[in-house]
Amino acid sequence: MQQNHTQLADDSYFAAVTNAIRTETTKLLSEGTVAAVIGYQAGTRAGTVIPTIITDAAKAGDLVFSPGCVNNLALYLTKAKKEVRPAGKVAIIAKGCDMRALAGLLGESQLKREELHIIGVACVGVKGAGAGSGEALTTGTIARKCRECTVRAPEGADVVVGAVPPLPEFSPVEAEELARLEAMTPAERWAFWKGHFSRCIRCMACRQVCPFCYCEQCLCDRNRPQALETTPRPAGNMAWHIVRAMHLAGRCAGCTECERACPMDIPLNLLNRKMARELKTLYDFEAGLVPVEKGPLTEYREEDDQSFIK
Amino acid sequence: MTKTITEQKLRSLMDLLLKEGRRVVAPRQAGSIVLYEPIDSGEQLVLGIMPRRSAKETFFPLCETILTYGKDGNGVMVSDVDAGAFPETILVGAPPCDAAAPAVLDAVFSWDYNDEFFLERRKKTIIIGLACTAADDACFCTAVGLSPRDDKGSDLFLTPVAGGGYLCDAVTKKGKVFLDTYASFLAGGEAKPLPSAEPAATPLDLAGIKDWLESNFESPLWQEFADRCAGCGACAFLCPVCHCFDIVDEGTETKGARRKSWDACGFGKFTNHASGHNPRDIQNKRYRNRIMHKFKYYQDKFGQTLCTGCGRCVRSCPVGIDIRAVLEEIQAKP
Secondary structure, eight states: OOOOOOBOSOHHHHHHHHHHHHHHHHHHHHTTSOSEEEEEEEOSSTTOEEEEEEOOGGGGGGBOOOTTOOOOGGGGGSGGGTTTSOSSOEEEEEEHHHHHHHHHHHHTTSSOGGGEEEEEEOOOOOBOTTOOTTOOOBTTTBOHHHHTOSOSSOSSOSEEEOOOOOOOOOOOHHHHHHHHHHTSOHHHHHHHHHHHHTTOOOOOHHHHTOTTOOOSSOGGGOBTTBSSOOSSSHHHHHHHHHHHHHHHTTTOOSOOHHHHHOTTOOOHHHHHHHHHHHHHHHHOOOTTSSOOSSOGGGOOOTTSOOTTOO | OOEEEOHHHHHHHHHHHHHTTOEEEEEEEETTEEEEEEOSSGGGOOOSSOOSSOGGGGTSOSEEEEEEEEEETTEEEEEEOOGGGOOOEEEEEEOHHHHTHHHHHHHHHBSSSBOHHHHHHHHTEEEEEEOOSOOOTTOOGGGGTOOTTOOTTOSEEEEEBTTSOEEEEEOSHHHHHHHHHTGGGOBOSOOOBOOOOOOSOOOOOHHHHHHHHHHOSSOTHHHHHHTTOOOOSHHHHHOSSOOOEEEEEEEOSSEEEEEEEEOOTTSTTTTOOTTSOOSSOSHHHHHHHHHHIIIIIHHHHHSOOSOOOOOHHHHHOTTOOOHHHHHHHHHHOO
16 A cells, blocks of 8 residues: 655755754854864765765865764764864764764763764654655655654754754654564564574674774674674674674664664664663663763662572 | 567476576575575565675675584594585576676686685576666666676576566576576567666776776875775675685584685774784775775786676665765876
């Protein structure tokens, strides 16, 4: 059945955000407030963008904001990208979901707030998997995460650009999928993930785009001793994805870059979300809301549940 | 005389090949995507959709065991894998950008060492290519010397015809023998081929690009091209001709295997030396290697370009790096 999809924001919304970003960038760079602005510029295919780092105010006009601005640019502020991060204060374009990653990175002492100028975008949403590069942002093409976004108006930015137009109610596709998984028997869930992980080729795109995968020595690359099998086989694939989910528990702020980057369409955010839900239930903790020094899995408190110690 | 085959007959032919004990590898639904996988019946064959990964894994699997070892009270046993036991295989439904790739790889896998795993599979595989009737905005086979109806690398070549079915042309002797063997599935007569796909790509000046690469190992452009590169292996792993691999021993003290699996020059550890020194210590040096290998080194060594223009790297790059834009920028340099 052909569904009718509504366009979510007209071009004027994106044009306004784009203009505001350019104006802010020009000001910041010409006044010398920041050394660089990390943003998006148009990609080669219609509707696509590429991350860019601008240091010259004259290039501010290259920056854009569109439904194709999927990347979480916080990646470029991490230790993993230290070779490209300009020295000094840096401005970054951040959607609400990206800001949660920034909050997490601040909490983990990876960033200093005073070295950041956050240009928050009041965000309608970006396009999801399967949307053609030229397609508009509609109720049909919007990313799964954006259907359940709670941070369209980002808090804690130095400046917020754009105004979100009224949006329709979205069915929570991902929450429904997670509920379906939780209702499965362990054997069914095992089969579900076994099927998905069988496609994993260990290209590590999920790790490389993750703002929280900044370890200089990833456990999964170790070979003396080998922590887990690096070859794309069932045992190593399962181990890798479990390690990834566990290491991100209480840290992942739900930008879903891992899932977006996966060339094999593995629904990795279901794992992230499950872990986030566990953290909420067990510790009443939600990652990325405010910078916190330590997450629940890296902190010990006397009142912590110890019943599992037998 | 031109031969044709209906889609149903093509599927029945696959069924027969399977019944005869052949391995048939074809585009097949795998979860939400299409991959080249061994099929169990002709019905599973998905035609006209470009699989997410290339066909190279038919010859060069993601991971394969090259020897196994064991140790017990009597000593150590090491067993080689018998490449001679690899099954006769039919690779069917490969578009020209995939069908042309194995022949490009023959050069490196039989260069200073004959890689029996690759070469044995090559010897035992018949490639049935399929002309493309649809291109997307990442396709660029026409920019690197191929075309949507190029039969290079195919033993047999199928061209979709108006009203369904395919023209079926033998390209090699191997293909001719195959066609004669299964002639009962074919019909004669004329049929009108469907219009070819038309990738929006203009031919690249590969010689000019190579010239620039010769003298620009150190260029600030590499930084511009690759600062954004996240350092994953999606481009290399999906590429039909990227062929770097790693060899690891996995197992315990008493039992295990030596395995060969895909590697990627984008990975930070790719050239990490045991000493700790890494000659490609930053991402743009790694990206430079990717371009150098494809458009200079492989040309120097084998006179071929290591790219068939399938566009998978363009589609899969999480940060939107477009190899065409990089090459066009290089081409525009003096």
